[in-house]
Amino acid sequence: MAKSIDVQDLDIFYGDFKAVEGVSMTIKAKSVTAFIGPSGCGKSTFLRSLNRMHEVIPGARVEGKVMVDGMSLYDPIVDPVEVRRRIGMVFQRPNPFPTMSIYENVLAGNRLNNKRMPKSEADDVVEKSLRGANLWNEVKDRLGKPGMGLSGGQQQRLCIARAIAVEPEVLLMDEPCSALDPISTAAVEDLIHDLKSSYTIVIVTHNMQQAARVSDDTGFFNLKAAGKPGHLVEFNPTKQMFTNPDSPDTEAYISGRFG
Amino acid sequence: MSTGSSLTPPPAVSARRGRLALGDRVFAASARGAGLLILLALAGVFVFLLIQGIPGLSVDPKEYGQGFETFWQYVGPLLFGTIFISLLALIVAVPFALAVALFISHYAPRRLATPVAYVIDLLAAVPSVVFGLWGGRALSQALKPVINWLGDYLNWIPLFKGPASPNGQTALTAALVLGVMILPIITAISREVFAQTPRLNEEAAIGLGATRWEVIRLAVLPYAKSGVIAGIMLGLGRALGETMAVTMVYSSSPKYMLNIIGDTSPQTIAANIANNYAEASADKQHVLIAAGLVLFAFTFVVNFIARWAIGRGERKLAR
Amino acid sequence: MxxxxxxxxxxxxxxxxxxxxxxxxxxxxxxxxxxxxxxxxxxxxxxxxxxxxxxxxxxxxxxxxxxxxxxxxxxxxxxxxxxxxxxxxxxxxxxxxxxxxxxxxVTVHFLTTSMRGVFGSMEGGILHAIQGTVIVTLAATVIAVPIGLMTAIYLIEYGRGSRLAKVITFLVDVMTGIPSIVAGLFALSLLVLFFGPAFRAGIGGAIALALLMTPTVVRSAEEMLRLVPSDLREASFALGVPKWRTILKVVMPTAIGGIVTGVVLAISRVIGETAPLLVTAGYNDSMNGNLFSGRMTTLPVYIFNQYKTPGAVPLGAHAADPPGYARAWAAALVLIVIVMILNLIARIIGKIFAPKTGR
Known part of the structure; x- marks a missing residue:
């Protein structure tokens, strides 16, 4: 199920503006990879390019290669919609669909694609996904209530349940805890740890401690100067990154000298 | 490409993808198509009015009536009447509209402001034919003494030259009705721009010890000017095209004149069309449509100025 | 000190x-x-x-x-x-x-009879006018709503910033300012071109009203679609949902309350239009359920017609006013009540469908 991602010399543009330059890395299957770096360094943009979400903004394009299990994401015959179904995403702010109940939110990926399934199977998917997102025990009595009625942390876990209900191969998370309180953050971090056994997870975070806690590998992105494209400074196992980084820039960032 | 074969997705996926991409294409195309249809519809309005209207420029002069020789002689007094009556309506409406807008945005207690705004919207919801009925039957009755008084004492003003109409159904009545009808538009837009003026400037004025009126004069009105002009122009646009309130309230004829309290007063284009469509011969229909085209062109210019003023106001506030 | x-x-x-x-x-x-x-x-x-x-x-x-x-x-x-x-x-x-x-x-008799064969002091009624109003307005809605809605979708979801979108926005503005009688003349010249100068039918009125309705629908729908947070669209895209399904199943349901409110308000605005119907659909004393043939009376035209030809005060009657005026006032009351009810419905729908916070 879980796939590895190979990125070779990727440039990302918004119109004429080059946002990210020359990124190469290998993201291992069934592991957690974290991206850290100062704001505006392109880490979120890079994350979005991994499931072609950045194309939502008109004028966005990439050069270079992103290979998932030997298949290039940007090949002309590849449908971005199909890519997104296989590589799910969780966003900074929890965004359950306001018109749907908790139950419908979890099934949204299937229902919106008009996939028919018998009621018993749908119930199974909902329970499995909510259990997978550590939310089942909290919401099992009120599956018919609106998803917007949950607390922020619960909403975010609902969004994770919604993302894993379509059984993606990779799960991208864009600062999933930045809008949450510490207790909800801990719950989501626990969840990331559990999900690692079945998914490839890529997470962008502002919080270095979080990267250190949850990830196996870490990539550090930086800007050479304001207005210049972001680039990947260093990509190494997390342990090494936080104890003995290759680059002096990384060390400076981690020890809090800038950013 | 050594990886060529592994790039090809499994057949099931590919079939599904084809269908989805088709759905997306069809939907996007129909959305775009709807937009193009609007483009086409408006072009259609112009083209059909032109096709049907141009023959009206050169029909047998007897179709123009009143001894007019050419279309322009015929439409001239009508255009004059349209503008004349609309301007009168503006004179009636603008002071009250602005005062009510200020009332809602700055004077009314908060609990009163919302219902008042709702009542003004209600005024806008009343169908024009009902306004016409009310103007022709009720308001005209009530205005009789006023019109007589104007004819007796102010007849040295060309507008009130008289002789005063005995039934109260005059252009003055129509101008009042029309003023009431366009008031909600001007109020709605002015209210919005009054409310949008920068709060900081108002507070600065208050901080300098200004009275409420001075705050409005110093910090509200200068910012709202282009917005208010836009509102007035939109109101004018509405007045120019209004048919029923004019047709039903006074009897008119295509003449250049200023008297607004007499038995007949200048006719508007809209009223001319409404009065003549029923018994119109094919040629007369062409004439009426050509007159409609003139009305359309004129309202277009007025609305264009209004939009320009709105755009200018937005740019000014953005700075 | x-x-x-x-x-x-x-x-x-x-x-x-x-x-x-x-x-x-x-x-x-x-x-x-x-x-x-x-x-x-x-x-x-x-x-x-x-x-x-x-x-x-x-x-x-x-x-x-x-x-x-x-x-x-x-x-x-x-x-x-x-x-x-x-x-x-x-x-x-x-x-x-x-x-x-x-x-x-406004009696039961008034609401349930037409003006067919009514003369002198006979009461007469407005059933035919109510029927005509309902048919013509419905037809206009059926024409205007899909076009208006799809145009709004194009402007917000597809055409952002494109030249076509700018042109359409401009034209929608122009359409808002079309005098209603000019809309009527347009429909008339369209029909006359195909069916001859004497052709009058409800469909002409429907076309004219649709022309007046469309810009209102586009504007309000545009406003509502713009209010839908882009988070929701992205969430749907990230689940691998194609754009058109995202629009139909996520964006539209979220905005539906405001859109319906806008449509109902647009209907309440055109239902009182008189001039365009006068020119296109004409006047008729009897029931006519056929949109495509024969003159069709609507309530506003009925009011105008009664006002214009009120008839004579019957001899020996106590009424001070000719019967037409009484009918006109009564029909005006019915029309205003209809408009107010539509406004009320619009407000209620807006309240009911307001985005749920769920707590």
């Missing part, structure tokens, strides 16, 4: 007492009533005169006691309140007239 002692005296300006407006109001009313009674005026004139006296007298007093600036402020306050009071008059007057003159004639 000295400065502190001086300060209060410079801050304290002479002010009118709190009861001043009340006293001036009573005095103005008294003077107005006295003058009015001496000159033999009616109550309307007395109220007007008293109001005018109040508006002028209070600032005058203030001018003497408080100074010029305060007096100007009081004058403007009075004028603004006065203007508001004056504006309320025509609305209340009109509604009162319509109810008072219309209500006695």
């Amino acid at each position: 000295n400065a502190v002692a001086v300060a209060p005296s410079t801050l304290a300006h002479p002010r009118l007492p709190r009861w001043a407006p009340l006293v001036v109001a009573v005095a103005a009313l008294a003077v107005g009533a006295l003058l009015g009674l001496i000159l033999g005026w009616g109550p309307v004139a007395i109220v007007l005169l008293s109001g005018l006296l109040y508006v002028v007298a209070l600032p005058a007093w203030s001018r003497v006691l408080e100074g010029r600036r305060a007096a100007t402020d009081r004058l403007m306050t009075n004028l603004v309140w006065g203007a508001f009071a004056v504006v309320c008059v025509p609305l209340l007057w009109l509604l009162w007239n319509v109810v008072q003159k219309g209500a006695p004639h």
Whole structure:
């Protein structure tokens, strides 16, 4: 199920503006990879390019290669919609669909694609996904209530349940805890740890401690100067990154000298 | 490409993808198509009015009536009447509209402001034919003494030259009705721009010890000017095209004149069309449509100025 | 210490007492009533005169006691309140007239018969006009709503910033300003071109009304679609949902309340249109359920027609007004009630479908 991602010399543009330059890395299957770096360094943009979400903004394009299990994401015959179904995403702010109940939110990926399934199977998917997102025990009595009625942390876990209900191969998370309180953050971090056994997870975070806690590998992105494209400074196992980084820039960032 | 074969997705996926991409294409195309249809519809309005209207420029002069020789002689007094009556309506409406807008945005207690705004919207919801009925039957009755008084004492003003109409159904009545009808538009837009003026400037004025009126004069009105002009122009646009309130309230004829309290007063284009469509011969229909085209062109210019003023106001506030 | 002692005296300006407006109001009313009674005026004139006296007298007093600036402020306050009071008059007057003159004639018979074969003092009815209004307005809605909605979707979801989108936005603006009678003439010239100069039918009215409705629908739908947070679209895309399904199943349901409200308000606006129907659909005394053939009466045209040809007061009848006027007022009452109900429905729908927070 879980796939590895190979990125070779990727440039990302918004119109004429080059946002990210020359990124190469290998993201291992069934592991957690974290991206850290100062704001505006392109880490979120890079994350979005991994499931072609950045194309939502008109004028966005990439050069270079992103290979998932030997298949290039940007090949002309590849449908971005199909890519997104296989590589799910969780966003900074929890965004359950306001018109749907908790139950419908979890099934949204299937229902919106008009996939028919018998009621018993749908119930199974909902329970499995909510259990997978550590939310089942909290919401099992009120599956018919609106998803917007949950607390922020619960909403975010609902969004994770919604993302894993379509059984993606990779799960991208864009600062999933930045809008949450510490207790909800801990719950989501626990969840990331559990999900690692079945998914490839890529997470962008502002919080270095979080990267250190949850990830196996870490990539550090930086800007050479304001207005210049972001680039990947260093990509190494997390342990090494936080104890003995290759680059002096990384060390400076981690020890809090800038950013 | 050594990886060529592994790039090809499994057949099931590919079939599904084809269908989805088709759905997306069809939907996007129909959305775009709807937009193009609007483009086409408006072009259609112009083209059909032109096709049907141009023959009206050169029909047998007897179709123009009143001894007019050419279309322009015929439409001239009508255009004059349209503008004349609309301007009168503006004179009636603008002071009250602005005062009510200020009332809602700055004077009314908060609990009163919302219902008042709702009542003004209600005024806008009343169908024009009902306004016409009310103007022709009720308001005209009530205005009789006023019109007589104007004819007796102010007849040295060309507008009130008289002789005063005995039934109260005059252009003055129509101008009042029309003023009431366009008031909600001007109020709605002015209210919005009054409310949008920068709060900081108002507070600065208050901080300098200004009275409420001075705050409005110093910090509200200068910012709202282009917005208010836009509102007035939109109101004018509405007045120019209004048919029923004019047709039903006074009897008119295509003449250049200023008297607004007499038995007949200048006719508007809209009223001319409404009065003549029923018994119109094919040629007369062409004439009426050509007159409609003139009305359309004129309202277009007025609305264009209004939009320009709105755009200018937005740019000014953005700075 | 000295400065502190001086300060209060410079801050304290002479002010009118709190009861001043009340006293001036009573005095103005008294003077107005006295003058009015001496000159033999009616109550309307007395109220007007008293109001005018109040508006002028209070600032005058203030001018003497408080100074010029305060007096100007009081004058403007009075004028603004006065203007508001004056504006309320025509609305209340009109509604009162319509109810008072219309209500006695709105009977079951009036609502359930047409004008077929009605003459003299016979009551007649508006069933045919209600039928025509419903048919023509429905047809206009069926034409305008899909076009308007899809255009709004194009403008918000697909065409952002494109040249075509700018042109369409501009044209929608132009359409908002089309005088209704010109819309009628357009529909007329369209039909006349195909079916000859004497052709009149409901469909012409429907086309004209659709032309007037479309820009309102586009505008309100655009506004509502813009309010849908882009988070939701992204969430849906990230689940691998194609754009069109995202729009239909995520964006539209979120915005549906506002969109329906906009449509209902657009309907309530065109349902009272008279001029375009007068030119295209004409007038007819009998029931006509066929949109595509024969003249079709709508309520506003019915009112106009009764007003224009009220008939004669029947001999020996006590009614002071010709029967047509009574019918016109009654039909006006029915029309206003319909418009108000539509407005109410729009508000209720807006409330019900307002985005749920769920708590």
